[in-house]
Amino acid sequence: MIQVAVCGPAQCTAAEEAAAREVGALLARSGAVVLCGGYGGVMAAAAEGAAGVGGLVIGILSGADRSGASPHLTAAVATGMGQARNSVLVGSADAVIAVGGSWGTLSEVAMAMRRGVNPVVGLGGWQISDARGEAVPGLVVADSPAAAVRLALAGQG
Template identity: 45%
Template sequence: MTKRKKNYGRRVVQIAVLGSDKDVCTSQAYKIAYEVGKEIADEGFVLITGGGGGVMEAASKGAKAASGLTIGILFGSKKESANKYCDVIIPSGIGFARDSINANSADAVILVGGGVGTLSEATYAYFSEIPIIAMVKSGGTARKYANKFLDKRRKERIIPAKSAKEALKIIKEKIKYSEKKYKYLTVHID
């Protein structure tokens, strides 16, 4: 029987990885997403993606390699469309409107490659003042918008990172991570 440790008043950090789908994902973006997913899990944080292929699959695969928990919030209504590395599958059935859910479910987001869909998700994070980290070596939307603001309101600068470790370090600083506020995802088996 599995018993979970009770950590009332604290919650797990949730990080969304947003980026290129399988049709346009480069091998470099895939590799970077894998490392980002692994680093998220190594920190004990939960990974959120759109649940599909490309960057979403790579990040989920990396998180699973480090025994992390992965959540896929799907574009459509069929659970079968999720990549095989998703633990929790949420078939939204609301199309691109799910971009808001992906971004707003996260304490921070990491952009890996990407195009207009990634930019849409980043825009929701921007308006909600959720920290956005761009993996500059991954190309696409991440490279194009790194170190920039999305508009003249200058709500939240998109912060560039060159490695997964650097991205997570920045996130922990931005969300003022402390074990008193957040907890590591732990499962205790008796």
């Protein structure tokens, strides 16, 4: 079963929340397991979207217990690792979709690219370029939730 991590800020805009909810639903309808950080914002919206259509949603929590976790998770893994849990999250994923951007999201994108997760899809938020201003290979930019999911699932099956 394909596992796709949906990453993004806990404090997000209404547009990012709506996009994450749609991404979660589309992934679940495609049969993918949705992985997320398990708390609020983009994470909760992706979990809500996936759970709303009967999908499987796993939260990889930074805390030592499940307090504060989204009620839309199918299961929660309490790591007690703080932000180091980002490594567990992306390391468990076949693909990553980053919705919006925060420093935590950037760390997840960087770890996923470093680990060779393919693809890493950005929907809004971070756009990474080299010193010449050219796009860094590996981060694919999507312009809609449907495009992000299509890109994430391409070649996974």
